[in-house]
Ligand SMILES: Cc1ncc(C[n+]2csc(CCOP(=O)(O)OP(=O)(O)O)c2C)c(N)n1
């Protein structure tokens with residue numbers, strides 16, 4: 344750790360590198376240009392996107408894979424554009440560092456109306472106070488270093504975004520860093536932990552059919568090997584929430600599938616809901632995880648433990664860490680009676696019918712056999728996610744989707760972030776035509792940085808998810824020639840797909856052509872939607888209409 348005199352800008356860069364950040368996504372502007380130049384001359388790789396929202400989503404995906412991601416923008420015109428992506432990172436626990444340039448402290452005297460200013464100089468700060476777990480304005484060289492370390496630690500501790508504002512005259516301000524204090528890990532109350540483990544192990548031992556429901560926090564807080572140990576030790580079957588999809592290897596002999604209330608496969612739903620001991624680990628149990636509250640989970644049969652709460656049946660335990668509880672379960676060497684042979688929903692054989700018109704179901708049937716060890720599936724909210732939920736993801740952490748916050752526009756920029764975080768992966772991007780039109784231009788950034796995702800556009804001529812709830816021209820989008828985007832960008836390869844044979848040709852080409860992106864314009868009937876989407880929109884339509892009649 345360097346404690347020699349340095350500058351605020353240099354110190355911030357050094358701390359990002361020390362935390363394993365290699366790439367920074369963003370768009371420069373005059374309030375942040377000085378810091379961009381500092382980053383450009385450092386070991387950090389700058390990835391300037393077409394739009395700030397693209398940078399925000401890329402940083403979110405990068406953070407989910409790398410453990411920390413960074414988006415750097417200019418004041419308000421850039422910063423406020425990533426309010427949405429930061430909100431998503433907060434809602435879904437993704438540790439994104441937002442760095443925004445800002446007017447210099449010397450420029451703020453007498454409160455002038457500088458460009459990009461909204462109401463007052465702290466408007467943007469106030470917005471981000473709502474969207475992050477910690478904020479720092481680096482306006483004082485005496486405290487800047489400790490402020491940087493405080494917010495970075497907060498991002499790691501809570502696995503949520505933080506905000507750093509850097510007034511432009513402070514980038515080169517000299518500082519004398521102090522050695523960084525090693526954060527003290529939060530520990531459990533030993534009595535509460537012991538009591539909770541006593542109750543939980545007794546409940547599991549008595550149960551006839553215990554089941555684990557695994558959620559996203561196991562990934563975010565690095566607890567997946569403990570889950571694996573628990574399953575190897577006990578043979579308890581595992582279902583995952585949709586937000587936690589791929590937290591457990593889906594090829595594992597004890598993996599059941601995705602549980603999301605009535606939206607899940609009926610066999611999985613029955614198995615989970617009829618369990619006499621449901622061990623729910625690291626899930627925040629969102630509305631979507633619970634199948635829009637169609638889930639029937641009996642609290643009397645539940646052990647619920649997340650990073651923030653532990654409840655066993657109707658008893659609540661405070662100050663027990665998820666990690667400690669999980670370690671306790673593994674070390675308890677439980678003897679479990681659930682020796683059920685579970686029925687797994689396997690990838691079905693796929694026989695191509697070359698001249699057959701392509702349908703959504705057949706597309707996903709084929710994609711399920713196309714996924715390999717190096718694929719990371721990135722699914723946009725909409726039918727891409729609902730159909731994507733049933734894909735068999737063999738490796739851990741190879742499925743990304745904002746399944747709770749469900750902001751459209753994530754998938755294409757997320758491919759950029761994911762592939763830079765782990766260049767061994769090839770993203771398979773599943774995106775609706777509506778969502779593609781929001782951020783698809785980041786394919787341009789993907790070309791500039793030499794990446795090669797396969798982008799599958801589900802072209803059903805608009806907002807299929809919304810049509811069953813309320814239809815009108817507002818659900819239509821222009822029918823782009825998606826396959827010709829490769830001409831626009833001067834790279835990549837595009838395919839228009841109407842038949843299974845055309846899909847086959849495109850997938851074969853994509854598997855061979857790894858030099859750039861491939862885009863598949865899959866032309867579907869507007870009403871060709873998945874069963875999950877049909878079930879979901881039926882529930883949502885009832886809600887829309889019951890609110891309308893109130
Ligand atoms: C940023 C954002 N704007 C609006 C919505 C509301 N919304 C949810 S689904 C949907 C339609 C998505 O259309 P498309 O991407 O084509 O997918 P499809 O529904 O056709 O599968 C919309 C507009 C949203 N979730 N996110």
Ligand SMILES: [Mg+2]
Pocket residue numbers: 775776777801802803804805806807
């Ligand atoms: Mg669509």
